[in-house]
Amino acid sequence: MDEIKIPKATARRLPLYYRYLIFLNDEGKEKVSSTELAEAVQVDSASIRRDFSYFGALGKRGYGYDVKNLLNFFKKILNQDTLTNVALVGVGNMGHALLNYNFKRTNNIRISAAFDINPEITGTIMSGVPVYDMSEMKKQLREQQITIAILCVPQTAAQKTANEMFDAGIKGIMNFTPLRLSAPSSVRVQNVDLATELQTLIYFLDSDKDKNKK
Amino acid sequence: MDEIKIPKATARRLPLYYRYLIFLNDEGKEKVSSTELAEAVQVDSASIRRDFSYFGALGKRGYGYDVKNLLNFFKKILNQDTLTNVALVGVGNMGHALLNYNFKRTNNIRISAAFDINPEITGTIMSGVPVYDMSEMKKQLREQQITIAILCVPQTAAQKTANEMFDAGIKGIMNFTPLRLSAPSSVRVQNVDLATELQTLIYFLDSDKDKNKK
DNA sequence: TTCTCCTAGTGCTTATTTTAACATAGTGAA
DNA sequence: TTCACTATGTTAAAATAAGCACTAGGAGAA
Numbered sequence: 001m002d003e004i005k006i007p008k009a010t011a012r013r014l015p016l017y018y019r020y021l022i023f024l025n026d027e028g029k030e031k032v033s034s035t036e037l038a039e040a041v042q043v044d045s046a047s048i049r050r051d052f053s054y055f056g057a058l059g060k061r062g063y064g065y066d067v068k069n070l071l072n073f074f075k076k077i078l079n080q081d082t083l084t085n086v087a088l089v090g091v092g093n094m095g096h097a098l099l100n101y102n103f104k105r106t107n108n109i110r111i112s113a114a115f116d117i118n119p120e121i122t123g124t125i126m127s128g129v130p131v132y133d134m135s136e137m138k139k140q141l142r143e144q145q146i147t148i149a150i151l152c153v154p155q156t157a158a159q160k161t162a163n164e165m166f167d168a169g170i171k172g173i174m175n176f177t178p179l180r181l182s183a184p185s186s187v188r189v190q191n192v193d194l195a196t197e198l199q200t201l202i203y204f205l206d207s208d209k210d211k212n213k214k
Numbered sequence: 215m216d217e218i219k220i221p222k223a224t225a226r227r228l229p230l231y232y233r234y235l236i237f238l239n240d241e242g243k244e245k246v247s248s249t250e251l252a253e254a255v256q257v258d259s260a261s262i263r264r265d266f267s268y269f270g271a272l273g274k275r276g277y278g279y280d281v282k283n284l285l286n287f288f289k290k291i292l293n294q295d296t297l298t299n300v301a302l303v304g305v306g307n308m309g310h311a312l313l314n315y316n317f318k319r320t321n322n323i324r325i326s327a328a329f330d331i332n333p334e335i336t337g338t339i340m341s342g343v344p345v346y347d348m349s350e351m352k353k354q355l356r357e358q359q360i361t362i363a364i365l366c367v368p369q370t371a372a373q374k375t376a377n378e379m380f381d382a383g384i385k386g387i388m389n390f391t392p393l394r395l396s397a398p399s400s401v402r403v404q405n406v407d408l409a410t411e412l413q414t415l416i417y418f419l420d421s422d423k424d425k426n427k428k
Numbered sequence: 429t430t431c432t433c434c435t436a437g438t439g440c441t442t443a444t445t446t447t448a449a450c451a452t453a454g455t456g457a458a
Numbered sequence: 459t460t461c462a463c464t465a466t467g468t469t470a471a472a473a474t475a476a477g478c479a480c481t482a483g484g485a486g487a488a
Contacts, residue, residue: 006421007474007475008474008475009474009475009476010475011414011417011418011421012410012414014413014414014417015407015409015410015413015414015417016407016410018413019392019409019410033434033435033436034435034436035435040394041394042394044476044477045435045477046438046476046477046478046479047475047476047477049435049436049437049438050437050438050475050476050477052436052437053436053437053438057436057437058436059435059436059437060435060436060483060484060485061434061435061436061437061482061483061484061485062433062434062435062436062483062484062485062486063434063435063436063484063485063486064434064435064436065436077417078413078416078417079416079417079420084416086412093310093311093314093315094311094315096307096311097307097308097310097311098408100307101307101308101408101409103408103409103412106392106409107409107412107413109409109412109413109416147419148412148415148416148419150412171419171422172415172416172418172419174411174412174415178233178320180254180255180256186422188415188418188419188422190411190412190414190415192406192408192411193229193230194312194315194317194406195229195233195315195317195320195321195323196226196229196230196233197388197404197406198300198317198321198323198362198364198388198404199228199229199232199292199321199323200225200226200228200229200404201362201386201388201402201404202292202293202298202323202362202386203225203228203229203291203292203293204225204386204402205361205362205385205386205402206293207220207225208385208400208402221444221445222444222445223444223445223446224445247464247465247466248465248466249465258446258447259465260446260447260448260449261445261446261447263465263466263467263468264445264446264447264467264468266466266467267466267467267468271466271467272466273465273466273467274453274454274455274465274466275452275453275454275455275464275465275466275467276452276453276454276455276456276463276464276465276466277454277455277456277464277465277466278464278465278466279465279466
């Protein structure tokens, strides 16, 4: 294995770079400097150069980075050359919003199956995505070989549902429930905790305010 | 100013602790140890003790932390003793989902005004929240003294809308658009970038896979 | 072709965060 | 009251991340 280990912080920024490169390419821009990128994605230019350097010498000194080259490079790195199918588990308010969220546009991701227990929507197609009853989840996930899922069920059902998902071979979960799932070590869980983030924002604002008061 | 500076990483975990303390309190638990907490919120127990220690000695050696005490303490720290009103700007799919997202349940946060340009919904009340036309935003935000907003407009309108918000006195934005807003330094922007997070998850999964292959 | 300028790549420094380890103080039982 | 335990608070160390500042090397003009 000759791959260099990419720091987590870097990995988290890659999609950001990728998205902006798509934009630049669409605009017809041919080259871009780390400084320009820095401004757009709001990451220090040195950090950007460092991030890129983990993958080798991608740019040209005195010139910058070739947009098309870089774009294609990251496309491969980020597995954007193949469509990734993900499942949506729980089609409530948030789930519904995500069904309409166009992941495919800039990211090559598609929600290809949804699951819920509500008989009013199971069996239907919502926003182009078939909604199955939860009882079919394991079967469908396996058949469609889906390994990534977005979890949007109520907190009370979260762990139980997650367990079924692990059983069905799910390897990555984007968890919208406030519960910290217990999961096998082979499974990655990415928590999206909106209430917490809003709370944190409020906390920072209040501490900013205190600072000014003193 | 005798306050100690709280590290950002700590601040981001506070709402997590708070939420779990509410749960423990509801369960009737009287004490909790850092180890127990660690398991529930999936943060190393030493980190938890360290986090707490920034606020002084909150626990008792050989005993743990008193749930009620700790809960009340964090309630104040996190400004949970007063209701925080926030605005929702852009009532599309995501905005609509957030209107129904119960921030108030565990966090003392309420969306008290929403704004959109769609004449079909402006002037109505959705999920208990009045929806105003965008042209009234500045006026309403000022009158209602709202300083925090959730931005859910299309990317193309994001910066322009944000500028109006700054103008209206907004100090914190939870930004659901993929655009990195340029904002005055006095304003905090918290980016919630779902496509990026999903992308990152996929990247990590693929690199996990590579690891096993070798 | 030459020379100036620009910007990538990188060694090193600093800041931040996490983790380990332990002395200590207080608990709770006898 | 004593004593064994338990879990905090904290010191020190390690790991991770960010950023400065310089070198080198190609770009592009003259």
